[in-house]
Amino acid sequence: MDTVQVTEGSPATARTRDEIVDELAAHGPVLLATARLITLDLDEAQDLVQTTFEIAIRNIGSLRDPDALRAWLLRVEVREAFRLVRRLRRLVSLDGRVVELAGPTTDLAQRADVRAGLAKLPPRIRAAVALHHLAGLSVAETASAMGVSENTVRSQLKTGLARLREDLRDG
């Protein structure tokens, strides 16, 4: 069984492990929502979050800045998502299951339009939108998470929002 490698004296060990667990769980909803937006699949998203937690727990020692836990987790998640893409090309499957979640205050038809528009976006542009506009990462953090330049992220966000706006106008 793999053991958890926590470097002595690293910032991560300055907190109790229970605190780390609590912190991980606190970011669960954002991780789940982001995963859903990237994968467009409930089961896949839950798997992705669990995988992210597993990787995070195993590698928590490599986190130098405890305040950057959220961005670090999202980076792990998005990297893992696209690693899965490379392996199975699941995220770009046109026949993957997409499950509509009813929002308590949002019109269903409008939600369906937005979701359909998001689903048409290329996965990496959708991931950029998810990280920046849903998870709240800065452009720099989004770029770091995705392993691309900030200009690339800005371009992806601009393209993504423009396409969505056009799609919603047509719809």
Add this chain to the structure above:
Amino acid sequence: MAETPSEPTIDPRLRDYLDAEIRQAEVDFAGLPRPSGRRASATAPLATLLAAAVVLVVVVVVGSQFLGRPNTGPAVQQSDRASTLPASADTSVAPSPASSPSVGPIAAPVVDCGRIAAAPCQGAIALARVGHEVELHNAMLVVVDDACASSADCLRSFPFDSVVVFVTAGADTTGWYAFSVTGPTDLTPTKAAPLARDIPSYILTRLIALTPPSPSVEPTATPSSSGAGGAGQMLTCGEGGPEFKASVLDAPAELTGPDPAIQALHAHLASGGYPGMPADGWRTVVASDTSVTFLARAAATWWSITMAPDAAGGWQVLEEGECRLAVRLPQTMSYAEWRLDPKHPPTPGTLSVTLLATELACASGKAPGSRMQTPVVVETDTSVTITLLVRKQGNADCPSNPEVPVVAQLRAPLGSRSLLDGSTYPATAVSGQSTAEGLPLATLAPGRTPGDARFEGTLGGGATSGTACFWVSAPGLGVRTALVWPNGFSAAADPLALLGPDGQVLAQPGDSVVLGGGGPPVGATPAPAQDPCGLGSVFLVASVVEVNGKAVNIGEGSLRLVAYAASAAGSCPSGYLPSLMLVMSGGHLRLRTTDGTDLNATWPPGFTARAGNRITVVDPTGRVVATQGVGAGNLRGEVGTGSVAICGAGSQSYP
């Protein structure tokens, strides 16, 4: 939210959507199993946390993504059970058998080491057992293999990198435990951990083939469709559709779920529903606040209706149509349906069955190649069920897929056992095979439609002087009536089979058939060409209505489409026609409106119809534009009186 000077303003509808997603995720995440160090001992909380998280991953993967659900309770029970596993210690050294806790003698399971040598295989199994002795005590099967499907396509993390799967219960995956076992040399396993990803498909297929049905599952009347369990299996009506236990099909029809949904169902059925749907016998198979799916059976066909809330607060039909029942697969896998290769017909001594397989999922019209898995073959004394699984092609569009040859190996000669295709639930009997050399057959002149009388019984057949003859023995009468078939039908020899106008096997002697047609004029004596076996009476067949209870409705020209001349084509309307369903009506393929009117359809040049489990209409590029029994809402064209001229599907216009 983060802002940058250069970023454009976000659309308020997107903002609302994302906010709602976050709120929904907060609710959903609270209900999910998640890491919790509270249960861990004070000495190793993180190790326990890791184990819990990894086990949870395995539970999600094994319990939710594979073929079945636990037979004894909902999935959450399995999560609870698995999450209470004791934390595994770091096993940097292979344990001795004596190090295992005392849980009684370990039963000797069947072990399949795949490509792993015997000694490291046993070492890997021993390592994986550590910490899980109680759960794995009764393992009946252990499958081990390399973590890579092939060395050419592998991101290997360790020289020894394997997957070990223990099967402690039936094939519904309730008791499947998967581990990753790694080591510093290719013969030295030293570490084991629960597998944190899907079980690779090449191992999954071996597990399915080798795993006996769950002992807790009542045997079904028909052999299990994939050899993977029984009433506890999770079924679907097709990829992406709702999932439900097979046992609901045998349960009394009962409507449960939100009352408004049930009322909407009744109202929909009272208004006629979709043509062909049964009016009663509906049962709820899946119900939630956001959708309810009902199922009912009419003859051999299941139908489904899914209701969902509409914007006005009521419920409306989200989806309806025929339901092709199949055992749910992992999301990365799909079925391929198959037929026997007419050039290699099996004989009683056959040990290798040659199949012609067609992948069911979208694959951009590409042959599956290495995505096709080793056939899953389940043999019993009376049947051989062959299930073909294909790893899905990503980023695929949906022209029809090519037929490719696949060879399935049997453990014993085929003998008189029936062959079943496991891509449906229950498995579908495969009707014989054709041969390259056909037999002459008594057929009608082109365009002859001898009536619409119904004639049913058991098909018999024989050959005399190089000519095939078929007859029907009516139940209880003991009289054989020779059959004269529609123009375009033919016969195959060795074994004898009736071939439809598309050259595929339609029926074989012994099949129960329902025929439409009529008799010759009163007093007429059949000519020898009509009655080669000299039975004395004939029935002129206009169409084969059913074979073994399955509606086929194949007659002369059944698979021919009426095409309009290319010169007649004008601009194609951009709007979609109301939903139309491809049906066999009056011996021809027609398009049925939702009010039950059958329209004669004309199609663009180059369109063809193909037989199969369902008839499909495909465009010149092979893209399926209409499927028998499925409503299509993306057809475009001009509607005339009793007819419709199709000129487009989706965004594509023809010619």
